[in-house]
Amino acid sequence: MHFIIDKSQLMNGIQHVNKAVSTKTTIPILTGIKFDLTAEGLTLIGSDSDISIQIFIPKIDQEKEYVKIYQEGKIVLPAKYIVEIVKKLPSDEIEFEQTDHLSVIIRSGRTEFRLNGYDAEEFPNLPQIEEEQVFKIQSDLLKSMIRQTLFAVHTLESRPILTGVLWELENHMLKFVATDSHRLATRTSMVETLNDTTFHNIVVPGKSLNELSKILEDEPTTVQIIVTENQIQVKMKHLLFYSRLLDGTYPDTSRIIPDKFKTNLILSKQEFADAIERALLIAKDDKNNIVKFTTQEHLMVELSSNSQEVGHVTEQIQANEIDGDQIKISFNAKYVLEALKAIDSQEIRIEFTGALSPFVIKPVDHDWALHLILPVRTY
Amino acid sequence: MHFIIDKSQLMNGIQHVNKAVSTKTTIPILTGIKFDLTAEGLTLIGSDSDISIQIFIPKIDQEKEYVKIYQEGKIVLPAKYIVEIVKKLPSDEIEFEQTDHLSVIIRSGRTEFRLNGYDAEEFPNLPQIEEEQVFKIQSDLLKSMIRQTLFAVHTLESRPILTGVLWELENHMLKFVATDSHRLATRTSMVETLNDTTFHNIVVPGKSLNELSKILEDEPTTVQIIVTENQIQVKMKHLLFYSRLLDGTYPDTSRIIPDKFKTNLILSKQEFADAIERALLIAKDDKNNIVKFTTQEHLMVELSSNSQEVGHVTEQIQANEIDGDQIKISFNAKYVLEALKAIDSQEIRIEFTGALSPFVIKPVDHDWALHLILPVRTY
Known part of the structure; x- marks a missing residue:
């Protein structure tokens, strides 16, 4: 792996994927960010096994060259160090050169870091998602819906299913429900569906929605969402967000209103x-x-x-x-x-x-x- | 005690004196702020027995009426509540009316609080300071001198005298010294003295200087400082700041430079x-x-x-x-x-x-x- 990259593009990318990196994990490789350089550009992935975030920085986008690619390759670098290092590097361009499959030299201005990493082959693969149930929503609307329900989820693990937000979709109507059994918040919205997408009892962990909400842009851009039995995938331009779903049956709250x-x-x-x-x-x-x-x-x-x-x-x-x-x-x-x-x-x-x-x-x-x-x- | 006061004047006053109020004290009355209303205006005092801060809000200042006085009196009100209550009251004027010597009614708009307090007679008196050693300094300069030395004090209690900053004054030259025995910071400055003020081995606790620094204004105003054997008093317009000094002899650091x-x-x-x-x-x-x-x-x-x-x-x-x-x-x-x-x-x-x-x-x-x-x- 050998490339030169625009500092602000890289900074933006690693800050996003870093939201999925856990500092508390007992699996060392999950404290890292996967760098995967191909002829098309650089892919960054962070994962804590519940949430995964993937960002793609293309070689060229809108006629700007972001990545100069000399040699393809991949490595997992410790998130804690790479985020701080990139933030503090002196020049607008950063060179990465892999010395072996477990370390890289990072150069910028008159600064040179040698950073130890992990074997990229050992990084877990992202879930394989089949496009079962798909709908589209504006990023700012999705962000509002999360903000307007998430506060009402149960925060204790005593009733795990209530720590998530229930998502239901029927007749193009998306509904979020959250309750901690003392109060309940609901929010509905019309969305654009492919065919006649319908689902019930999809419960997205509150923690995932909190992270997703930080990534969603305030300016309205279209986001595509794919829901499967045990995963949800949120697709934005150059960004993929995955979360596992909660197991179990969400209580029927319609009768108590x-x-x-x-x-x-x-x-x-x-x-x-x-x-x-x-x-x-x-x-x-x-x-x-x-x-x-x-x-x-x-x-x-x-x-x-x-x-x-x-x-x-x-x-x-x-x-x-x-x-x-x-x-x-x-x-x-x-x-x-x-x-x-x-x-x-x-x-x-x-x-x-x-x-x-x-x-x-x-x-x-x-x-x-x-x-x-x-x-x-x-x- | 019965008066109506301008909300922003009161807010500013209690936020300042609150810096001296300790939340950790075992003496309940020291978690409060003393309100003392005389015919001239309202005096507020906070103290944790190491640091004391007194603010005076005059009845009239620069032709503006800040306090309408109906009946003199005094009480100590719990700092934690009074700060939050004043901050959130709806109207620009706040009425305080003492119902007995242990509680007040606070009115503003259509809001009415009844707050329990402590007997003002039991609040400790401020130290009596004789004007032994006096000098004058600009507030912004004093603030800089604190910032440029305070970081180097010892933070562990193993060598108590090093947790303070040494102040020395001789020939109109004020010198601050701080060391944790691994590094040392000094800062000197010319100051205006009355007669030929001279002192050595005055050690002001780092914690006091940290609080003083928050109170000192960035715009240069003259501050008068009085130093005694065991106390320092900093006098600003309508504000008095007191700190006890540290006991003991500060090491002679001049030889190691x-x-x-x-x-x-x-x-x-x-x-x-x-x-x-x-x-x-x-x-x-x-x-x-x-x-x-x-x-x-x-x-x-x-x-x-x-x-x-x-x-x-x-x-x-x-x-x-x-x-x-x-x-x-x-x-x-x-x-x-x-x-x-x-x-x-x-x-x-x-x-x-x-x-x-x-x-x-x-x-x-x-x-x-x-x-x-x-x-x-x-x-």
Whole structure:
């Protein structure tokens, strides 16, 4: 392997694949990034066996020469060192020359590193994906859908299936569901499918979605997604992202979402979020973050929280609309705040069926998101 | 106590005094901030018994009314809560009303907090300082002097006196010295003294200087400093900073600074620092961060580092001047890098007396700073 590469292209590539590299693995070769140089360009791969990321840096792209190729070859280099070395090299061009299949010389300006690596033949192969179920989505939309559901997954390993986000696709409608059994977040969107792609019970690990979200671009570009029985592959230009799926059956959450309500109100999202943040200052003194919510006369809502030791807080908010019965309910303010932050709407609708039943928070502007929260029994 | 105060003035004040509040103290009242309202304005005090900070917010300053005073009084409020509450209150004005000597109501907009506090009578008094030794210095200069020496203090408690910075003042010349016995940093400056202020063996704890440095403004304003046997007081407009001094005798370091050299060279500070940062990538694999430094022909200097496991690095730098004997020396690259970062000069001079003797790094532009570093025996 012998080539000269543009520093910023290489930096960008290794920073991306590095997101799949685990520092905690017990398999030494997985702490490395695979460099594979062919006549077409350089392929970089990082993998922690759950997630794999592959980046291709072409020899020439849009008439710019990124890689000068002298001799093909491959090696696995330790991610921790190669990322730092490339970042700090003095010149805009970097030369890599393999001295044997376990080490390379890296030259830039008057700097020369000799770095020990691993045998590329021992690096695990990427999963073989058959194009079973395929759909297309814009990168910024996918990123939003992840942000708007991921926070609600279970973080403890006690119920492994709940640490992932459920993906369902039917009639061109993609739906994400996440729940930790105290609250639930859903987000749906229309997507473009090949033929009539349909799938259910596809559960993508939360950790994978977190990494995927960092890679997805904010500018809308088309992303192609292939779903198989045990893997998902996300295809972007020159980038492939793989994640294994979680085993098991995701619980049927459709039945717990109420469809009749006794109290219904509309609030400014920002005012409600600000008031909850202040109430949390006292509420978080106790682990359940309990805030009391009471509707009052003249479209007013009162929030309050109490801590024996610290003190007390009372907030009043003016609602835009209150219909139905008076309600007096307590909830975990952190769950409500996280739901509010995930909603893209100036106003939100809250629907209650009683002080002991789950309530729903929805955007007023659209129907694509729904948050369900279990109240806490205090009254 | 009953008053209405401008939110940003109060926020600024409590954020400053909060720097002296310890979260680790076993004395509950020291986790609080003392509020003391008199007819002139509000005084805030935070203290962890080593450091104390006092801020005064006047009733009126430069024709602006900051505090509306209804009833004088005092209380100690828990710092952790009051900082967050003030930050998140909705209105630009905040009303405090004491309900009894152990709690206050805080109102702003439609928000009302009741916060439990401590009895202000039990808060420790600030040290009584007599104006023994006084001098004046610009805040930005004092901040630089701290930054340029503080990094070299001993961080382990095994030699307590070395965890502070030595301050000496004689003939209007203020000198800071810090050493951890492997390297030494000094910085001197002319200051304005009242009469002929002179002191020696004043050792200010590194932790205090770290906090003081955060408070000092970057825009030059005059700061008055009073030094006593066991306390130092730093006076700014409306702000008083106190720190206890360290007990004991600081070692005499003047004798270890060599005054004759065998090799003398001038390097670009930035080029040398960049090369060392890269060498450190390999060097830090082993705990001593060892880098080898060798002068070569044609004004070249070679830096190199080796790790059995990771690999090797070689750097070449063009010196601007090399005089005297060839030198081959090894050092802890972290110490050299920290000294370089503390030096305000485009070029630096390095003076060696031999491979096993301490060497000196100095700015080329001026004589106000000197760094001494002990080499490591490897050759």
